[in-house]
Amino acid sequence: MLYFTRWKALGIILTALIVCLCAVPNFFPEAQVKTWPAWAQRRLVLGLDLQGGSYLLLEVDSNYVKKERLDQVRDDVRRTLRDAKIGFTGGVIVRNDAAEVRITKESDVQTALGKLRELSQPLGGLMGSSGQRDLEVTDAGGGVIRLSVPQAAMLDRLRKTIEQSIQIVERRVNELGTVEPVIQRQGNDRILVQVPGLQDPTRLKKLLGETAKMEFRMVDTTVSPDQAQQGRLPPESELLMSASPPPTPYVVKKQVLVAGGDLIDAQATFDQRTSEPVVSFKFNTSGARKFAQATQENVGLPFAIVLDNKVISAPRINEPITGGQGQISGSFTVQSANDLAILMRAGALPAPLTVVEERTVGPGLGQDSIEKGELAAYVGSILVIVFMLLTYRLFGVFANIAVAINVAMIFGLLSLLNATLTLPGIAGIVLTVGIAVDSNVLIYERIREELRGGRNAISAIDAGFKRALATILDSNITTFIAAAVLFYIGTGPVRGFAVTLGIGIITTVFTAFTMTRLIVAGWVRWKRPQSVPI
Amino acid sequence: MTYYVLIGLGILIAVLTVIAALGVLPSLRIVPDDTHFDFTRFRRISFPISAALSIVAIILFFTHGLNLGIDFKGGTLLEVRAKSGAADIAAMRTTLDGLRLGEIQLQQFGGPENVLIRVAEQPGGDKAQQDAVQKVRSALGDSIEYRRVEVLGPRVAGELLAYGMVGLMLAIVSILIYLWFRFEWQFALGAMIANVHDIVLTIGFMSISQVDFDLTSIAALLTILGYSLNDTVVIYDRIREMLRRYKKMPMPQLLNESINSTLSRSIITHFTVTLALLALLLFGGHAIHSFTAVMMFGVVLVGTYTSIFIAAPILIYLGVGEHREDAPDTATPAKKNKA
Numbered sequence: 001m002l003y004f005t006r007w008k009a010l011g012i013i014l015t016a017l018i019v020c021l022c023a024v025p026n027f028f029p030e031a032q033v034k035t036w037p038a039w040a041q042r043r044l045v046l047g048l049d050l051q052g053g054s055y056l057l058l059e060v061d062s063n064y065v066k067k068e069r070l071d072q073v074r075d076d077v078r079r080t081l082r083d084a085k086i087g088f089t090g091g092v093i094v095r096n097d098a099a100e101v102r103i104t105k106e107s108d109v110q111t112a113l114g115k116l117r118e119l120s121q122p123l124g125g126l127m128g129s130s131g132q133r134d135l136e137v138t139d140a141g142g143g144v145i146r147l148s149v150p151q152a153a154m155l156d157r158l159r160k161t162i163e164q165s166i167q168i169v170e171r172r173v174n175e176l177g178t179v180e181p182v183i184q185r186q187g188n189d190r191i192l193v194q195v196p197g198l199q200d201p202t203r204l205k206k207l208l209g210e211t212a213k214m215e216f217r218m219v220d221t222t223v224s225p226d227q228a229q230q231g232r233l234p235p236e237s238e239l240l241m242s243a244s245p246p247p248t249p250y251v252v253k254k255q256v257l258v259a260g261g262d263l264i265d266a267q268a269t270f271d272q273r274t275s276e277p278v279v280s281f282k283f284n285t286s287g288a289r290k291f292a293q294a295t296q297e298n299v300g301l302p303f304a305i306v307l308d309n310k311v312i313s314a315p316r317i318n319e320p321i322t323g324g325q326g327q328i329s330g331s332f333t334v335q336s337a338n339d340l341a342i343l344m345r346a347g348a349l350p351a352p353l354t355v356v357e358e359r360t361v362g363p364g365l366g367q368d369s370i371e372k373g374e375l376a377a378y379v380g381s382i383l384v385i386v387f388m389l390l391t392y393r394l395f396g397v398f399a400n401i402a403v404a405i406n407v408a409m410i411f412g413l414l415s416l417l418n419a420t421l422t423l424p425g426i427a428g429i430v431l432t433v434g435i436a437v438d439s440n441v442l443i444y445e446r447i448r449e450e451l452r453g454g455r456n457a458i459s460a461i462d463a464g465f466k467r468a469l470a471t472i473l474d475s476n477i478t479t480f481i482a483a484a485v486l487f488y489i490g491t492g493p494v495r496g497f498a499v500t501l502g503i504g505i506i507t508t509v510f511t512a513f514t515m516t517r518l519i520v521a522g523w524v525r526w527k528r529p530q531s532v533p534i
Numbered sequence: 535m536t537y538y539v540l541i542g543l544g545i546l547i548a549v550l551t552v553i554a555a556l557g558v559l560p561s562l563r564i565v566p567d568d569t570h571f572d573f574t575r576f577r578r579i580s581f582p583i584s585a586a587l588s589i590v591a592i593i594l595f596f597t598h599g600l601n602l603g604i605d606f607k608g609g610t611l612l613e614v615r616a617k618s619g620a621a622d623i624a625a626m627r628t629t630l631d632g633l634r635l636g637e638i639q640l641q642q643f644g645g646p647e648n649v650l651i652r653v654a655e656q657p658g659g660d661k662a663q664q665d666a667v668q669k670v671r672s673a674l675g676d677s678i679e680y681r682r683v684e685v686l687g688p689r690v691a692g693e694l695l696a697y698g699m700v701g702l703m704l705a706i707v708s709i710l711i712y713l714w715f716r717f718e719w720q721f722a723l724g725a726m727i728a729n730v731h732d733i734v735l736t737i738g739f740m741s742i743s744q745v746d747f748d749l750t751s752i753a754a755l756l757t758i759l760g761y762s763l764n765d766t767v768v769i770y771d772r773i774r775e776m777l778r779r780y781k782k783m784p785m786p787q788l789l790n791e792s793i794n795s796t797l798s799r800s801i802i803t804h805f806t807v808t809l810a811l812l813a814l815l816l817f818g819g820h821a822i823h824s825f826t827a828v829m830m831f832g833v834v835l836v837g838t839y840t841s842i843f844i845a846a847p848i849l850i851y852l853g854v855g856e857h858r859e860d861a862p863d864t865a866t867p868a869k870k871n872k873a
Contacts, residue, residue, distance in 0.1 A: 049821070057690065059660070199680070202671070205664065356660045358667070358685040365613065365681035372819035380813030382543045384806050386550060390562045391802060393554040400551070424750060427814055427822050431757070431829075434810030435764075438803040442768065445799040452567060471771040474716060475764040481712060482705050482760030486753055489701035494753045501757065533557050 002462050002521040012514040016405055019507075022412035043415050047422035049493050050370050052363035053196040058169070058208060058353040060189045065161050065351050066097070066154060073099045073135065073147055076119050084115045098148035100140065109143055116145060123153055158189055161350045166191055169353070171346035172207050191353070199362055203339070211308050211352050212343040214260030216291065218253045219302040219314050225249040243310040244331045250311045252304045257294040262287025266344035268337040271329055277337035280327040281344060288324025296320040305330075307340070359492070373426035380430040381407075388437055392444055395534050398523070399440035402516045406436045409507040410500065419503075422496030432504030435479075439512035443468040444534055457532045458524060465517055472512050480505045564805065565798040573793045574786040577847035584731055584844055591738025598741045603748030604684055606698075608655040608691035610667045613648070613682035614674065620646035626674065633669050644820055648681075660687035698752040702733070705756055709763060717770060720852040725766050728845035732762045736832040745824035754825050758832030761807070765800060765841040772796050773846065777855050785855050789846050797842075804838050 004012075025033045025043040033041055048055050074092045077099060081088055087104035094100075103109050120135035134153040140146040162185055169191055173181045182194040198204065220237040228239050228251045236255065242248040265282040283291055294303075295317050304314045305328055313330035332340070385403075388396040410429060414421065447464030455463060480502060487498035523529075604611045615621070623640050626649065630638045637654040653670060656662035667685045686694075706729055713722035736758055740747055772792040780788060811834065814826040849855075 200671075202668065354660045354687075355664050355685070356687040357690045358664075358683065360680070360683040362679060362681045364615070364679060369819060369821055372817060372821075376814045376817040376819075378540055379817055380810040382540075382547065383809040383813060385547055386543075387806060387809060389547070389550045389554045391564070393561055394557055397551050397555050423819075423821055424753060424825065427818060427825065430810050430814055431807070434807040435761070435803075437806050438764075438799075441799050441802045441806070445796075445802070448567070448798075449795060467775075471768055474771055475767040477712060478709050478763040478767055479757075479760035481708050482756045482763075485701050485705040485708065486756045489697050489704075490749065490753065494749050497750075497753050501760075534561070 002458070002465070002517070002524055004518060004521055009518055012518055016409060016511075016515060019412040019416070020405065020408040022416045023408060023414075026411065026415055042418055044411070045418060045420045046366075046370075047420045047425070047493060047496050048194060048196060048359070048366075049361050049423050050366050050373075050421065051196055052199065052361050052366035053194065054198040054201040054204065055357075055359040055492065056193040056195075056201060056205065056208070056355055057186065057357035058191045058193065059356045060158065060161055060165055060191070061352045061354065062158055062189050065158055066149075067094075068351070069149055069154070069157055070094045070097070070099055073119075073149070077101055077116060077147060080115050080119060081112060084111065086112045086115070088112075097154075098146050100144055100146050103143045103145060106143055109139065109145070112145060113137060113139060116147060119147070123156055155188070162189060162191065164350045165353065168346055168349050169193060169208060172342060173204070175342040175346065176204065176207070190356070197363070199360070201358065201360055203335075205355055205358075207339060207342060208353055209355070210343055211349045212260070212346070213308055213348045214263065214344060215256045215306040216258045216294075217256055217304050217306055218294075218298060219304050220251040220253050221301060223251055225251055240304070240306060240309055240311050243307060243312045248311075250304055250314055252306065252311065257303070258283065258287050258290045260344065260348050262290070263344055263347075266341040268332075268334070268341040269327070271327070274329075276329060277332040277334050278327045278329040279332070279337050279341050279344065280325065283324040285324070288322075291324060291326075292320060292322040295322075307343070312340070369423045373423055377426060377430050377433075381433050384433055384437060388440070392440075393533055394523075395440075395444055395520075395532075398516065398519045399437055399444075401519060402440060402511045403433060403436045405515055406504075406507050406511045407433060409510070410504055413503045413507065414500065417499075417503075419499050420496050421500075422493040424493045425496035425500040428497045428500030428504060432501065432508065436504070436508045436511070439468075439472045439476075439508055440516060442472055443512070443516065447532060448534055451532060451534075457529045461520060461524065461532060465520075469513060472509065476505050476509050565801050567798075569794045569797055570790070571794060571797075572790055573842055574789045574847045574850065576843055577850070580839075580843035580847070584735075587738070588731060588734045591734050591741070594738050594741040600737070600741055600747040601744040603746035603751075604652070604686055604691070605748035606691050606695040608663070608686045608688040610651075610653040610663060610670065610686075611682070611684045612651040612653075612667075612670060612680065614651065614678040615649075615681055616647045616678055621649045621678070623649060626651075629673050630670065633666075633673055635666050635669065655688055655691075660689070663687050694749060698749065701752060702755060702759075705759055706730070709759070713767070717774060718854070720849060720854045721770050721774075724845055724848045724852055724854075725763060725770070727848060728766055728840045729759060729763065731844055732758055732832060732836050732840050735836050736828060739831045740828060743827070745827060748824075750822070750825040751828055754828040754832065757829060758837060761833045762837035762840055765803075765837055766845040768799065769793060769796050769841055769846050773849065773854075785850050788855065789849065793842055793846050800838060800842065804834055808834050 022042065025036070025040060033043060071094065074094055077092045081101070086108045088101050089104050090102050092099050092101045103112050117137045120133045120137055123132040123134050132150060132152050134149065134156070136148045136150055138146045138148070166183060166185060170183050173183060173193060173195065178195045179197060181196070182192070184192045186192045193208070195201070195204065220234060222234060223232055225239070228237075229249060233239060233251070237251050237253050240250050240252050242250065262283050263281055264284045267280050269278060269280050270276065271278045299317050299320060302314045302316045305312045313328055328340070385400050388399050390396070392399060407429065410432065443464055446468040447460050450460035450463045451457070483498050483502035483505060487495055487502060490498055621642070623642060627638075627640050630640070630651070635653050635656065639652040641650045642648065643650055651670070653666055656666045663685050667683065671680070706726065709729070710722050710726050713725050733755060736755060740751065745751070769792060772795060773789060776783070776788050776792050783791070808830070811826055811830045814822060815830060818826060
């Protein structure tokens with residue numbers, strides 16, 4: 001137990017040294033570290049609770065996704081049956097995750113089934129190997145055909161919706177000019193957004209809360225808004241409210257001339273004549289062509305710019321707009337013009353997002369927490385160090401050296417993993433200091449016991465290590481299991497605690513098995529002690 | 535100020551280190567070298583006490599309940615600080631009561647300028663919580679600094695609670711399986727009884743003290759679990775070793791020997807953990823206050839007691855060591871006066 005080959009000793013010291021050195025970048029300013037080679041740039045990341053910032057958990061409205069899919073199925077069914085000239089009664093009814101249609105003539109049912117089955121596609125495109133389809137078409141009897149969307153197809157659609165949403169969210173967040181935001185998918189239907197340094201997430205939440213479905217449509221001038229409100233609304237039009245207060249009703253045609261997907265750019269600028277904030281936009285080629293055609297046909301009539309079913313403005317077309325460029329004016333402030341431009345540039349979300357969890361920490365509290373955590377760490381370590389010196393004297397010095405190396409290694413490993421340090425994480429490190437000495441205590445107490453049992457100094461030390469190490473391994477594995485579970489279930493600060501605790505256990509076992517042994521072995525070789533001062 | 539104290543303590547450490555290395559310092563013995571307390575005899579007292587306390591804790595849990603924090607209850611929590619002078623809680627209360635957001639608690643903490651505002655969960659799902667925090671923010675205005683804002687919708691809160699509970703169960707089961715592999719099943723069972731006992735008593739403590747029960751409490755519970763087991767495993771390791779060595783020693787005596795020989799380690803280790811926790815409790819700030827308080831109770835008070843007075847003696851009832859071979863003791867006993 002006390003004999004190390006030269007290579008082994010060297011290997012242990014080198015490993016410890018390299019791991020400790022990984023902590024070095026944390027002691028230099030970030031700007032300076034950025035100039036170092038990439039492999040040397042790994043450092044601790046402060047959690048949002050320490051550096052301040054906003055954490056948002058967004059959820060995609062899965063009911064919306066489902067409803068949208070079923071509405072699409074309903075429209076497809078109508079069109080298919082009409083094209084095939086198959087009569088149906090009572091329209092297409094959407095209920096309980098399925099669309100149902102009653103075919104008028106019993107003899108048409110088989111033809112209708114055949115036609116409607118063509119709507120069903122294999123899941124995952126042509127490469128899909130699961131054999132599942134995105135639509136199940138069944139004969140429900142009595143002339144009723146049922147088209148249901150299987151669970152797998154729904155999940156697949158939800159997954160795609162999330163992927164698209166993440167891209168849009170990323171673009172919108174990046175437009176805010178924040179530093180290193182984190183945007184990740186979480187679970188089936190959630191997106192996690194972390195923005196360090198953001199103190200007030202109100203604007204961010206507003207930006208992310210808009211679907212930003214942008215449409216250019218014609219205003220229906222055949223009826224006035226008043227008439228429409230009294231129920232004389234033409235079937236191809238709908239009543240929409242203005243986006244800016246006071247709410248003003250507009251009768252707008254349902255047909256979309258150009259959609260937001262055709263936009264390629266949008267900028268907030270000032271109108272040259274009125275110097276009001278406006279948003280100027282630019283269409284791609286196909287959008288420009290559609291827009292030019294529509295404006296040519298409707299000179300003199302008003303059209304509506306609709307965002308999320310609210311009318312932003314409804315200007316009159318004075319002349320055909322053929323350049324594919326235009327500007328939107330409508331009682332904007334500089335900020336709201338900017339936000340609209342961001343939304344137009346980033347594109348529409350495929351489904352609405354709701355904030356289900358929000359945690360924001362101001363920079364003041366973060367700084368306080370760092371200071372308090374540091375102070376607690378210093379005081380805790382000093383108390384433990386003094387106690388070990390008083391209890392074990394020379395061996396206490398050995399233990400303290402081992403614990404110091406241990407803590408340095410924790411920081412090294414955390415940096416190497418680019419781990420996040422949180423306030424509970426600091427607590428984890430302080431606790432580790434308290435626990436790390438336990439391995440030394442176990443060894444030393446065992447040595448004392450073996451000495452009392454009548455062994456000589458060297459044999460007692462040897463036996464003490466041999467017997468204590470097995471116990472150290474056993475007892476630390478149980479704690480490690482608890483830390484692993486905590487890592488698995490925890491989020492944010494709690495996960496930070498689990499990480500430092502888990503890494504602390506690994507380094508503790510490492511130092512107990514190698515460093516402490518190496519130090520004591522070195523002392524034994526040097527002193528050849530007849531008695532152990534323990 | 536604190537830095538001078540730290541520098542002073544640093545110098546003290548340096549001096550102590552030199553003295554300790556020279557061997558002039560007298561050795562501190564917290565626990566005498568050779569103790570022979572009859573711990574297992576206490577089982578007739580400790581088992582009923584533990585059973586009674588556990589029942590009290592369970593009753594407390596169901597009657598008094600836990601003070602569910604925002605993590606599990608949902609709602610809004612704002613930690614604010616007046617930008618100048620003391621915060622006017624009365625005025626803030628009037629302003630907020632005017633918003634008609636249901637129950638709103640205002641609480642001063644850590645100084646006259648800090649106020650903790652809790653808004654109960656609003657009916658109407660996730661959107662309603664967001665609207666509520668928006669209203670509070672605009673009502674209180676810019677005269678205060680928003681140090682922390684947490685908003686949790688009802689569903690996320692429910693999920694977090696379920697996750698936490700599942701995590702606790704998962705931890706207990708996986709540790710049980712590990713112990714089963716490493717020891718015999720009786721040891722695993724004994725450790726699990728001790729484990730559940732620890733958790734039940736700690737939950738009782740949380741119910742009495744009404745500290746916030748949130749995600750960090752779950753973290754504290756899991757850590758308590760880990761460390762209490764750590765302690766139990768150290769004693770079990772020794773019991774196993776003794777079982778192999780002394781085939782004929784009666785179980786109560788063997789358990790006593792094992793506990794006594796690890797006693798010094800148990801006490802010293804718990805003392806160092808206490809020192810570390812004490813530093814966190816006193817200087818770590820209120821954000822981890824309930825975390826460390828729960829940990830202090832669980833690790834230091836319950837954990838130590840459990841491993842000595844519950845986990846070890848219970849092995850007698852679980853039938854450990856009953857079917858040892860009737861072979862004579864072969865190994866040379868370490869303690870000549872005992873074997």
